[in-house]
Amino acid sequence: MSHYVGLDVSLKETSVCVIDGSGHAVWRGTCRSEPDAMAATIRKRAPEAERVVLESGILSTWHWHGLKELGIPIVCVDARQAKAALSGRPNKSDELDAEGLAQLARTGWYAEVRVKSLDSHKIRSALVARAKLVGLKQTLSNTIRALLKTFGLFTKRSNGKGFAETVRSHISDEPLLGKGIEALLSSWERISTEIKILNNLLTGVARRDPLCRQILMTAPGVGAMTALAFKTVIDDPGRFQRGEEVSAYLGLAPKRHQSGEVDRMGRISKCGDALLRSYLFEAATVAMSRIRRENSPAAWAKMLCKRVGAAKARVALARKLAVILFSMWRTNKPFRWSTPHPVPTA
Known part of the structure; x- marks a missing residue:
């Protein structure tokens, strides 16, 4: 019989709920919030666990890697989506939250969060x-x-x-x-x-780091901090299919509101990593104002600046840099600088 486990983690104790394939609770209890104790409880109470779910949070990295090394089929889910899914319940407790997470594990109705290395x-x-x-x-x-x-x-x-x-x-x-x-x-x-x-x-x-020094840092305006931040935030470029997904992941894509005949684009979502977003904005500023070597992204941003203003042009260039860095990483090729135009002679 398949088992599904929900873990509602707190600092000292973790509430555990085990349900079967039909959604009935098999066991409820608590254990210490340590990977070894959690794994021992899962093996004892859910020997045929097919999926174990915990929410993203400050301790999720430690727990996810620890349980993964111990052979537990652990899945980290988006805490905001889990909260929205469980908000219809009239009562809230750690025990009920663990049961709700177990139900999400059974139904598969969740957005999995990829835990970085x-x-x-x-x-x-x-x-x-x-x-x-x-x-x-x-x-x-x-x-x-x-x-x-x-x-x-x-x-x-x-x-x-x-x-x-x-x-x-x-x-x-x-x-x-x-x-x-x-x-x-x-x-x-x-x-x-x-x-x-x-x-x-x-x-x-x-x-x-070969990726940072030979690939990412060859892009205009991108220095050591920006390259390291981009590498650590993306972690695995294989989880994105297109560069547009990266810009949206970093909160650099504009929000859209469409309802009936209304369809308008707003400001950038700012949903992603704020530190990397600020570094990309700084890189865009440097590329536009300090780098004298001719390059197409900065030239495009300067033309855009005349139409929409410097601030929006820098944000647009930051978004373009994110897409360019992602493409360079996937193809393992450095940035291609523009060929200088020959000066005509009389």
Whole structure:
């Protein structure tokens, strides 16, 4: 007899529900929220488990990989869709949620979430840490500048040593003001050092990776951080059939509202990975404004800029870059730069 298992995971305990092929509950209970304990419970209570379902969440990566290694037929489903499917129930509890997930496993009415590799998650963690530190550094520098402006003291537009030197020259004769700003400035310097360490680490990872160095980083505006972010978010290009699917997955495709005679396109959905989306936007900005070498994507974006404005043109170029990077990855070929047009001579 086939069994279907639903796992409603919490931090300490996981509610487990086992149902048979007809949808009747065979066993309900709890176990520790650890892959070994969960696998032991499944083997004992559902020896013929055909499908085990858990929702996507902060612990799903650990649980999915752990259960997969132990031979459990685990499936990770989209938490938003699971919530919508179970929202019709009048009552909510961990036990009922586990039963609902088991029913989804039996019927197959779910959207499976592909869990990325652990190596991708490790690189992703370093990228997220760097992004958070960059944000904290900017917040601290803005706070220092705002505090100094209160007293008519202004700093240069610099984020390096010149900024710290200027700030210290302003507060050298102000013991009370200087104490507070020096604490902020020390934190700013410490964070700047940590950012440099992460920059060197991630740049080294990108340069040692053949895909990033030889393929992705050859595209205009794409550097080490953008290449690593794209690789870790996509993880496996085989799960996409077309480049348009990648742009939609990253939230760079416009939303559509169609009902009856109404059919309009809106702004981009922003449903995908926000960090990669911001890196692609930065790459588009660099390709349009800093790269002098002739290339067709930037030339197309500059022409579009005259018609729709710079902001929309950069978003459009970011979407195009996502499609180009995906195509380069699948074909394993670097970016093809435009051939310079010969200058006519008299």
